[in-house]
Amino acid sequence: MHAPRCGNSLPRVAILAFPETTASVLYGMHDLFHSAGRDWGLIEHGAPGLSLMAPVVVSVDGAPLTVGNGVRVCPDCRLDATPQPDLVCIPEIAVMPNDELLQRFEPECAWLRGAYAGGAVIASACSGALLMAQAGLLDDEPATTHWAFCGTLAERFPRVRVQCQRSLVVAGDGQRLVMAGGGTTWQDLALYLIARFAGVEPAMQLARMNLIDWHHVGQQPFARLSASRQTDDALIARAQVWAATHYVEAAPVAAMAELTGLSERAFVRRFRQVTGMSPLAYVHTVRIEEAKQMLESTRLPVEAIAEELGYEDASFFSRLFKREVKLTPARYRRKFGDLREVLREAAGHAH
Incomplete structure (x- = not known):
């Protein structure tokens, strides 16, 4: 087991790993969180900045595991040795919509309940909201998930107020439950959380640098980055x-x-x-x-x-x-002004 790479001054982010997820979402979120504050400096000045968030991958026992798409994942820490996180991220859970497999996740659900009670923000990507519901965190709350799982979420958890048309839902005590809908909206989720924990500008920088499409406001034809790197002359x-x-x-x-x-x-x-x-x-x-x-x-x-x-x-x-x-200036403003407003709202939820 690796020692958690969490500095005391940085938001601690725990990304939950289990065999039924995929490496692309798990490590994609990890990369974006670790990149916040660090990689923009490489583009602008040729030298990295300091990371603004401290992500770790956690699992029930901390042992290496093979996830749904056959990729070997080596968690940083087991759940019972993970310090109280500021943020927990649940990647997608690759189960059939009517699968009873969720019942085997009681150790993860118990840990999620404890982390939430301790003040953590709990966030899910795609079908990961099913695990939040299984843990009882979404009772009497609005929620969203992948469109293929909305019916299952509503049927199996009748106390959850499913809002399938929304791609991002923020709910719960202190707005500490965050859900993104289907497919690649995990990128939206990561941007939102980076804005909330590290600031709007680092999130905007990552959006530009990674050409991330913001699904809430539509396709974003991101402008090319400046090629004006500083020189040694x-x-x-x-x-x-x-x-x-x-x-x-x-x-x-x-x-x-x-x-x-x-x-x-x-x-x-x-x-x-x-x-x-x-x-x-x-x-x-x-x-x-x-x-x-x-x-x-x-x-x-x-x-x-x-x-x-x-x-x-x-x-x-x-x-x-x-x-x-x-893009014309007016069209650029419509696209990026909307994105910035969403990220400002995220930063307003910081605690």
Whole structure:
């Protein structure tokens, strides 16, 4: 048995493993939780940040097991040795809708009840809600699960108020019961929980980086990530740092060249050699990234955003934005503004 990899200062996340689940959901959630706060730095700066959550895989006895799709899983800890978690995640449970197999999960159910009584958030992906219901956690609560299991959930657990049309349901004391519906909505669940425990920005970063489709608000054609990684060239790095806070300047390329002490022609040539893009394209990239944040988090008109970013011609800004992001500013706002609102709500449920 491995020692739990849970730091005292990080939210402790226990992901429940059992033979009837699949490795893709179990390890997919583990990867997203561990990635929060860590991997965005690799994209932006070439160096990882610090993880903001501490996930472990737990099981009844902590022994290696083979899950439903034939993958060998090695849990980090057995249930009775797992410290009180802040969050418990139940992956999908691969049973037939009318299967009586749930009765064999009493050790897991007892542990779930204890974790919930101790203040943990209990979350389920897909058909995992059946285990929450078996544990008695969903009595008199709204709930959702995979569409193929909604009838079974309602029939076998009549006290549960099944809301099959919803892809994400938050319920219970302190909003500590969280359920995502079918298929790949485990990704929605992970984003929601990351926003709740680590913040909206880390969740948004993971959504962009992993091109996650948010099922609650529809297909998300996520914009490509900025290619503007920092460089080891001291002069060019200095120009990049300057551009990060002075991108509204009317003549940014000339100003960056002056800052480095190079002629403008020499600066442009060296910048392109080091970064693979022109200085002006770099400034546009920084502006576009700032525009995304403003479109997501404010209700400023597109014209006002263009002006704040240094574009006197709002139509030019809109054309540039669409060329780079493959969405108009207005459409980007509709897509990502909705996602950010959902994640803000999640963060509001933090305890």
